[in-house]
Amino acid sequence: MRLEIKLLASFLCMVLLGCGSTRLDAVPKDRPNVILILVDDQGYGDIASLGNPYIKTPNIDQLHEVSARFTDYHVNPTCAPSRAALLTGHNANRTGVWHTVNGRSLILEREITAAQIMKENGYATGIFGKWHLGDNYPFRPEDKGFEEVLVHGGGGIEQTMDYFDNDYYNDTYIHNGKLEQYEGYCTDIWFEEAMKFMDSNQDQPFFCYLPTNAAHSPYFVDDSYIEPYKDNEDIPLPAFYGMIANIDENIGKLMDHLEKNGQLDNTIVIFTTDNGTAQGARVEGHRLDGFVNQGYNAGMRGIKASKYEGGHRVPLFIHWKNGGITVGKDIDELAAHYDILPTLVEMCDLEVRPEIDFDGKSLLPLINGDKGDFKDRIVITNSQRTEVPEPWRRTSLMQGKWRLIDGTELYNLEKDPEQRENIADQHPEKMKEFKAAYDRWWKDLEPGYEDQPRIYVGHEEENPTKLYCHDWHTEEVSPWHQRHIREGFIDNGYWLIKVAEGGKYRVRLRRWPVETGLSLGAEAPVRPALPGTSVNASKLGKAMKIKEARLAVQGIEMQKEASLADEYVEFEVDLKKGDTRLQTWFTLEDQKELGAYFVEVKKL
Template sequence: MTFLRLILALAGLATATGAEQRPNVLFILTDDQGYTTLSSYGNTLVPTPHLDRLAAAGARFTDAYVMPQCTPTRAAFLTGQHTARTRLWHVIPWYGTPWAPVREPAYAELLPRDTFTFPKALRAAGYVTGMAGKWHLTNGADGNYVALKPEAARHYGFDFSAPPGPGSQNEGDKHVDYLTDHAIAFMRQHRAHPWFFYLAHHTLHGKVSAPVALVEKYRARGAPATGLHNATYLAAIEHLDHSIGRLLAAIDELHLAERTLIVFLSDNGGIYQAYDVKPFTEGPGTATQLAVATEEFRNAPLRAGKGSPYEGGIRVPCLARWPGVIAPGTVSAFPIHVVDWAPTILALAGAAPPSAQTLDGTDLLPLLRGGAVPAHPLYWHLPLYDLRWGATPCAVIRDGDWKLIDYFGDSFDAAGRYRAGARVELFNLRSDLGETTDLAAREPARARQLQSQLRRWLGTVGAEIPGANPHHDPARALKETRVKPSHLTVVP
């Protein structure tokens, strides 16, 4: 080999090695998994040793936030934008409460193919990208609740999408093993190249299901067959934890641990109590008292659960491990939001969005590396009714220890009683994590300041602040329907 060829070969090797050393990202998003379902967050009913090991080897975030339901969190994660911008603040396919006192703004009913997603930028930067599991951002040709169709994956930034698993995702182990197998196979196939994999589990979404032997194990220990902390729910947590152990073992076997960021996150809070929706779907829609239909797992000390603007609906477990970057045993109380992960992953990959693309999140790399990022408020726009969770149109701001909920026209109190009229609620999360004491009347100046700050933010993102509904019908005020009335704008 000539000297020139040797230099060129070494240069090529250096380039390839540099590309290979860019960190991989395994992002695990679970479904309806509440804050207290991990041992490291206080769960004493189910051991979660593999998730505990992940926390011990990296960071545990005590103040990690998402949107309160499935579709909105998934949209915010992939786009890096608040749902106030994308209009994907509502679960799809369409349903609504079109005769309520407050007008629900029209929401987007799918994620368009031409939407920027950060996996598109990763692909452009040379990453191999893949996903497996719950999609819930389109209906029809490209995929649905269960999965993104493999042939449509490229339109959303993925080189690979696992096909739907065998049978129903509501049976057996809810495809936990199937999806984990695909993640491991992807890592094996692409271990020589930088990769991103989005593993979106169906567990713990209802209908909760788990391997029979594990269910029987918890029944034998005295867990009830149904209801709060039932055996199937506990078994599903253990089975999910086991799958995390399989992933960690595969990464170790492939010698990828030191250059792989693993993030574990839930898409919304867990279901402590779900309300009976029949009075609003089958009845006239005039009921004004919520009644509990099911109970699954307590979110205490957090208030409420899935679908709610209270902490139990939006604060979730979040773990991150990256050996050599994240110090083992880190516990961070810095408030982070699901929109922060897009700019963070792009930054670590050396990738960037198009110049005109707005990302609403904050790059968390300095925080992961043991430094700091500037304190900033977090925002939510939740302009919808969903009575199974007691939700009415509102927006939320958290700034430091303070949190304000701005109800645009009506609400339900802690006892499930309907209250007409706009109002704000103010909580100090440092002294009252359970949001038991509304301080709005005691701190009127602070409440006004936070509401004004929240309203200004809504204006900057072009969000519609819901007002009185011109089609309000007291005879069916809280009637939920899946048939869109003609007076509503059709949004693609």
């Protein structure tokens, strides 16, 4: 059931916010700050206070002791969809984000985020870490309400749109739209810069979004963090725990900083993660959906990307001293990532645009002991990872302790927490009820699947536009990682674009990203290993013998011979305003074809 905005609130929004782009003139002085910590790939079982016998997380444990802890909280099984739902209060499918690559990690332009709502209510807004909802206008953090932006590119360091050869140490990141190099380890930098942001906003409330790229691959961290977990056959990947240990250390520093500055009491601190564990457990059988045979996953089946509990049940802690949330309290009712924003709206007394209609609902009643609205609640999560969503594709429908998987497998977690015994045949009425609920849910979302996120070219907010093969629409998995670029991965696809203004455009096709300065026929040097860390050396980047380049857009096809000594092949083309596709080709000496991994489009 979607959250209905009260008429009075709607009226106030229309009066105070107008078209929605105006910041409130007067902000109540007692409005709380908000810090939203989102750790990548850390599962429910990757925390000591949640039962893990191997990992040490003293600072997360301390937060657990003074928080409302949601024990049955669910997200999507992979990262970008979870982020979209978390920030909008909408089911991920509604936001247009149901994949992590292939142009379906781009959040629809119409979606309004927590940062936009916070900004409109007088909050300073900042993001530090991983965005993964689009690297071009109109999808960037700065387009979605964040005023202070420090992020890496794509869905992780080392991915295609990230600065080439970043390795977590002394990297180059995007700071308010410009590339800037920082000294230190990535997670340390996110927290240090976030604390500077908080320090600079002592006189107004702030919304600080801290989505770490750790503990996502690659598993790079100082050896000192890995050492405590080495030589233990029950720990699948010591570096994974080492990355979490570093995050834990930074959370401790953050809490100490807030207390020292007198900001902790009136700051809502939310800790959560984006999907099930990536490396805290190993499974037998299906690589994602199997049963745990090494490590710890809180007794759940499956890991990251699984349709079973281990793929999407994650921790959620909420602490706010001035709001009376100071004592550890387990809340067992079903909750979801799209409840976070409605919860913040109620906690912070935010005014919301009248057209916004959340899929989630505030968790504050549960925190206050009122379970009435949650008794028969149904939550549905899925992992589509395809161009067009399909009914029941890798889906979990949940009500209480019931779990219906893919419309065919029914489990009762009270009796079968590992989801081993399918009891669908024993409960025909329950199956009928759940399938009917799913059909209503699907019918509500399905019309929106036709909406396409399009990257603008020739827009005043971003010109030139850099396009990355990560966002190709393709039947295969696009070359989303820099290792694919180095190895010369053969694939192609098209970009969905919106030409903002008609006119003459310059289009440059590249084999290597611009920051490398490498020619079309060059090989990329090895990125070296870093002593004292788990950073390993990259492979040598393959030299490709590109003979010809082609371009197709708006019914126009152009081709040119390529010079291996040049960095790019350049075309000039007259484009009309409107929606279209753009596709490129490189033809190799052996007649194989692939798309240009990097394309720059500039309105002249």
